[in-house]
Amino acid sequence: MTRRIESARVLRNTRITDRLWWCEYEAPVIAASARPGQFAHVLCSAPDQLDPLLRRPLSFSRIEPDLGRVAFLIDTVGRGTAWLVDQQEGSEIDMLGPLGGSFAFQPDRARALMVGGGIGLAPLIALADLAPAEGVQVRLLAGGRDAHQVTPRAWLHSNVEYHVATDDGALGHHGFITDLVQDHFAWSDQIFVCGPTPMMHAMANLTDELTAIHGPRPAFTSLEARMGCAMGVCYSCVVQTTTGPQRVCHDGPVFPQSTLTWTWHHEPTATAPSVG
Numbered sequence: 001m002t003r004r005i006e007s008a009r010v011l012r013n014t015r016i017t018d019r020l021w022w023c024e025y026e027a028p029v030i031a032a033s034a035r036p037g038q039f040a041h042v043l044c045s046a047p048d049q050l051d052p053l054l055r056r057p058l059s060f061s062r063i064e065p066d067l068g069r070v071a072f073l074i075d076t077v078g079r080g081t082a083w084l085v086d087q088q089e090g091s092e093i094d095m096l097g098p099l100g101g102s103f104a105f106q107p108d109r110a111r112a113l114m115v116g117g118g119i120g121l122a123p124l125i126a127l128a129d130l131a132p133a134e135g136v137q138v139r140l141l142a143g144g145r146d147a148h149q150v151t152p153r154a155w156l157h158s159n160v161e162y163h164v165a166t167d168d169g170a171l172g173h174h175g176f177i178t179d180l181v182q183d184h185f186a187w188s189d190q191i192f193v194c195g196p197t198p199m200m201h202a203m204a205n206l207t208d209e210l211t212a213i214h215g216p217r218p219a220f221t222s223l224e225a226r227m228g229c230a231m232g233v234c235y236s237c238v239v240q241t242t243t244g245p246q247r248v249c250h251d252g253p254v255f256p257q258s259t260l261t262w263t264w265h266h267e268p269t270a271t272a273p274s275v276g
């Protein structure tokens with residue numbers, strides 16, 4: 001895997017809801033090799049301040065190799081993300097990437113069901129961008145606590161069929177995004193999921209139930225984890241899989257859904273066991 005530190009130039013930071021931002025960068029080296037599902041580890045402070053010290057992982061939401069550009073969908077949850085969206089056009093940020101493995105459409109399959117909870121929509125937007133060129137139809141289900149957590153339709157590829165659910169009912173279906181899955185599962189022939197861990201766990205259970213009725217299809221999940229190094233060195237992001245402990249940053253973040261045991265569910269930053 002080619003990964004580089006690049007000084008990325010801020011092109012535009014656009015506020016798209018009360019809490020979500022769409023941030024575009026000129027980063028030609030990273031854009032040349034990044035794939036949907038991969039992420040960048042971004043320094044969220046001036047290099048002479050290093051506060052916060054640790055980089056923050058962000059999934060690519062748009063990758064435009066021809067233009068040398070990438071974009072992130074950013075939920076401003078804390079100091080690092082707030083600093084990032086505050087950077088002015090033309091300023092430079094320190095970006096390490098692309099990191100981790102990617103999502104990919106499966107051969108000889110053409111109907112992708114994507115399920116994103118909250119900021120979990122971020123990598124699915126980039127994957128959906130590739131669908132028309134690969135002859136794949138996309139139904140994208142997006143859930144949020146309220147309307148401010150839901151990405152507006154305008155930021156998605158026009159070919160995407162978009163369905164929304166909010167916990168408070170302010171937008172789309174009133175309830176969880178997983179409520180909508182059974183309406184689309186039979187149509188799908190491949191599934192991609194990203195979101196908060198409880199939502200992804202619920203989605204895995206639902207996939208098992210619906211597979212018993214409609215038959216199996218490949219399903220992939222991109223996991224969230226608190227990260228230190230994002231280079232596979234510190235073991236702060238280990239999860240348990242059917243093939244043993246795996247590092248989300250290095251072995252993931254994308255995993256076949258059926259390999260995840262969800263046993264780390266309540267302790268995402270627990271002391272990591274050794275990896276063989």
Ligand SMILES: Cc1cc2nc3c(=O)[nH]c(=O)nc-3n(C[C@H](O)[C@H](O)[C@H](O)COP(=O)(O)OP(=O)(O)OC[C@H]3O[C@@H](n4cnc5c(N)ncnc54)[C@H](O)[C@@H]3O)c2cc1C
Nearest residue numbers: 056057058059073074075077078079080081122224225226
């Ligand atoms: C592989 C990967 C891809 C990601 N992609 C995106 C993305 O595209 N867009 C985006 O906005 N965010 C993404 N995240 C989450 C993002 O990295 C965190 O929200 C960010 O690091 C928070 O930094 P902060 O300094 O703003 O907040 P902090 O001050 O560090 O934390 C603020 C709050 O956010 C929580 N938090 C911090 N990091 C995480 C995390 N990794 N998972 C869950 N909760 C967290 C903290 O517990 C705390 O409650 C991704 C995370 C991973 C692991």
Ligand code: FES
Nearest residue numbers: 228230234235249
């Ligand atoms: S964050 Fe260090 S090993 Fe994954």
